[in-house]
Amino acid sequence: GEILDQDFHIEEAVEWPGLDLKLGQVSGLALDPENNLVIFHRGDHVWDENSFDSKFVYQQRGLGPIEQNTIIVLNPSNAKLLNSVGKSLFYLPHGLSIDKNGNYWATDVALHQVFKLGANNKEPLLILGVALQPGSDKNHFCQPTDVAVDPITGSIYVSDGYCNSRIIQFSPNGLYMMQWGEGTETSLGRARPGQFRIPHSLALIPDFSQLCVADRENGRIQCFRLETGEFIREIKHKSFGRELFAVSYAPGGLLFAVNGMPYPGEAEPVQGFVMNFSTGEIIDTFIPVRKSFEMPHDVVASADKTVFVGDVHARAVWKFASTEKMEHRSV
Numbered sequence: 001g002e003i004l005d006q007d008f009h010i011e012e013a014v015e016w017p018g019l020d021l022k023l024g025q026v027s028g029l030a031l032d033p034e035n036n037l038v039i040f041h042r043g044d045h046v047w048d049e050n051s052f053d054s055k056f057v058y059q060q061r062g063l064g065p066i067e068q069n070t071i072i073v074l075n076p077s078n079a080k081l082l083n084s085v086g087k088s089l090f091y092l093p094h095g096l097s098i099d100k101n102g103n104y105w106a107t108d109v110a111l112h113q114v115f116k117l118g119a120n121n122k123e124p125l126l127i128l129g130v131a132l133q134p135g136s137d138k139n140h141f142c143q144p145t146d147v148a149v150d151p152i153t154g155s156i157y158v159s160d161g162y163c164n165s166r167i168i169q170f171s172p173n174g175l176y177m178m179q180w181g182e183g184t185e186t187s188l189g190r191a192r193p194g195q196f197r198i199p200h201s202l203a204l205i206p207d208f209s210q211l212c213v214a215d216r217e218n219g220r221i222q223c224f225r226l227e228t229g230e231f232i233r234e235i236k237h238k239s240f241g242r243e244l245f246a247v248s249y250a251p252g253g254l255l256f257a258v259n260g261m262p263y264p265g266e267a268e269p270v271q272g273f274v275m276n277f278s279t280g281e282i283i284d285t286f287i288p289v290r291k292s293f294e295m296p297h298d299v300v301a302s303a304d305k306t307v308f309v310g311d312v313h314a315r316a317v318w319k320f321a322s323t324e325k326m327e328h329r330s331v
């Protein structure tokens with residue numbers, strides 16, 4: 001039902017023990033059909049200044065793939081480990097999403113590929129892109145950042161990527177259908193609709209047939225019509241600052257996002273945002289109680305307004321919950 005916006009608040013669930021997990025760089029979060037939390041992390045690999053050459057070719061292939069399980073499934077209430085998969089598959093994990101059938105969809109910025117994995121079997125069910133080969137045609141990505149699968153049509157959307165500026169739509173079985181988007185010429189000119197400077201995270205909103213994109217370095221969210229790619233609107237607030245890293249939709253009409261650390265001298269703090277999807281207005285902001293956001297990199301929210309944020313520098317996952325329940329609890 002409708003949220004009465006003015007009294008909606010979330011705060012860290014400080015009893016959640018998931019903050020003590022020993023993880024690598026946390027790059028992606030998703031919720032599976034049972035609302036379990038699924039974490040995509042980099043084990044002992046890191047993305048740093050030496051990871052790529054000037055042509056975006058991964059330089060640390062000699063390390064081999066990450067030997068740890070990179071996909072961790074946790075009970076969302078007590079952070080108990082339920083399952084872990086994804087060893088010896090990835091080099092630099094980035095985005096993670098889960099389709100209505102429970103399949104995992106993952107991007108790897110070193111491999112420049114998109115993977116579809118069954119929740120338990122080891123062999124990928126589908127791989128898009130050519131291993132270790134960056135490119136910008138129909139068969140190559142360049143550091144693809146996220147995937148979203150339309151639960152109604154099965155269409156696959158890929159945000160491509162750090163070194164491309166486009167969204168590509170594939171058919172349910174992985175055939176290239178169409179793409180939209182272009183780079184933002186100069187950092188001086190205002191970015192126009194449909195221009196991207198790192199399309200970094202996707203939120204698919206089936207109820208409104210929209211795909212929203214975190215246009216990271218333009219510090220904004222852009223929303224497009226599913227299937228056509230037609231620009232619908234931009235959501236941008238001064239409090240986002242320069243960088244908007246991730247966006248996620250929760251059934252019931254709320255949009256969640258996390259921004260980047262402020263540049264030296266800039267005022268806008270790093271934080272999470274809760275927005276009313278229809279109006280785009282911010283109805284709440286949130287930061288951790290324990291530790292601090294360093295580079296919040298993904299955010300995911302469930303229908304009951306439980307929110308998780310993963311941080312690639314803090315290597316941490318926080319849980320946030322709406323205080324309405326807590327008020328009932330305290331009564």
Ligand SMILES: O=C(N[C@@H](O)C(=O)O)c1ccccc1
Binds near residue numbers: 025027047048312
């Ligand atoms: O953005 C960067 N990384 C994050 O998004 C991430 O996904 O780790 C990055 C930029 C320059 C050098 C190294 C890393």
